Structures are given as structure tokens and as C-alpha cells.
Amino acid sequence: MAKDFSRAFYHSAEWAQARDAALTRDAHLCQHCLKRGDITPAVMVHHIKELSPSNVDDPDIATNPDNLVSLCDRCHKQVHGWIRQGATRQGFGFDSDGNLVPLD
Ligand SMILES: [Zn+2]
Ligand SMILES: [Zn+2]
Numbered sequence: 001m002a003k004d005f006s007r008a009f010y011h012s013a014e015w016a017q018a019r020d021a022a023l024t025r026d027a028h029l030c031q032h033c034l035k036r037g038d039i040t041p042a043v044m045v046h047h048i049k050e051l052s053p054s055n056v057d058d059p060d061i062a063t064n065p066d067n068l069v070s071l072c073d074r075c076h077k078q079v080h081g082w083i084r085q086g087a088t089r090q091g092f093g094f095d096s097d098g099n100l101v102p103l104d
Contacts, residue, residue: 005053009062018063019045026070032079033072042070046079078103 009015022045033040048067055061071079081103 006051006056009051009056014059014063018065018068022065022068023070025065029070030072030075031069032075040072040075043073044071044076045069046071046076 023042026042028042030038030040030042045068047061048069049055049061051062061067
């Protein structure tokens, strides 16, 4: 899924370190599930401000712990709007109880 501009970055030692640090900080748990009281193992670290060709070399974005959050696969897809559930509007998803909630 990595785009061309970020391929080298995602193979860098800097990213491996930042990713590990974020996972350790977040106890390897999905932080969005945790907010809802669900304990779900995180499978990846997401950039809150998305990486782009212009910021991939900027440590304030690319490897800043404040810009990183550990997520499970499902929450990650929701964050990016890759899950479109029927009548769900963009920017909204369903929580674990099936309520329509705005995605943050
Ligand atoms: Zn989750
Ligand atoms: Zn992401």
C-alpha cells in the first residue's frame, strides 16, 4: 500500500525506530478501540497528518511521536475512509455498538 514517495522512508531505520517507540508508548494497542473501551492489538502505526511528498523528509511529521498513533487494521481503514458501509457518509463510521459516529 506504500506509495512510491514513501517507500524508502518506510524502509528507513528512522521509521523503524519511530514506529517501535509509538507502539511501545501505546502498549501495542489500537488507540481508537481503546477510546471506546475495546482492547485490540495494534497492527500498524498511522500518521495523523498524512505523509506527502513534501513532508516525508520532515521529522516533525514523519517521525514525530505526536503525529503517530497505533491502530488496528479496521480502525486504520476507517480513518482513511477505506471502509464504506452502506449509508455511511464520508467521515463517519460505526462504533462497536453499531452507532454512527464521526471519525476523528
Ligand atoms: Zn481499532
Ligand atoms: Zn494511515
